[in-house]
Amino acid sequence: LRGDSRVHVNAPLDQIPLFVRAGTLLPLLSADVATLASYGRGVVHLSDRRRRLHVLAWPLGTTSAIALGTRLRSRLTRHTWTLTVSGLPPVALQLEAYVPGCITNLRWRKHRLPAHNFSDRFGILRIDIRGGGTLEAGIAARRPQTHGCGHASRRPTPRRTRASLS
Numbered sequence: 001l002r003g004d005s006r007v008h009v010n011a012p013l014d015q016i017p018l019f020v021r022a023g024t025l026l027p028l029l030s031a032d033v034a035t036l037a038s039y040g041r042g043v044v045h046l047s048d049r050r051r052r053l054h055v056l057a058w059p060l061g062t063t064s065a066i067a068l069g070t071r072l073r074s075r076l077t078r079h080t081w082t083l084t085v086s087g088l089p090p091v092a093l094q095l096e097a098y099v100p101g102c103i104t105n106l107r108w109r110k111h112r113l114p115a116h117n118f119s120d121r122f123g124i125l126r127i128d129i130r131g132g133g134t135l136e137a138g139i140a141a142r143r144p145q146t147h148g149c150g151h152a153s154r155r156p157t158p159r160r161t162r163a164s165l166s
């Protein structure tokens with residue numbers, strides 16, 4: 001969208017449309033955190049979910065973000081997307097990233113990940129990782145004749161795993 005313009009978007013009353021700039025890394029707290037305060041009973045505090053992040057990413061160029069002491073650095077080139085996680089390592093990081101192409105391979109800390117450790121359906125990479133390191137995704141162009149990557153539509157949906165990718 002260009003600045004100084006109006007956009008009308010149809011959205012259900014219980015959902016707020018989210019517009020982000022390409023290249024955005026958006027770290028979020030766990031959805032069940034009710035307060036950032038250290039006091040209160042019967043609610044989930046930030047300290048109850050310390051070092052747990054959910055990150056939404058729209059890779060473009062080189063961008064970075066910091067959340068709860070964890071540094072994130074994203075870099076997209078023609079054939080590769082890398083996400084480096086450093087600083088205070090997260091206990092758990094749930095990643096959802098729009099990848100502009102088909103994932104040809106995925107590595108965490110230089111180790112190739114089997115398909116059951118992630119999902120790459122509909123152009124969205126979903127993976128749960130732990131600790132610090134570098135996630136590297138090889139990317140190829142989408143095939144117009146298959147409206148996607150071909151392999152993703154034939155492969156069964158991988159189960160989300162909480163297993164540590166250490």
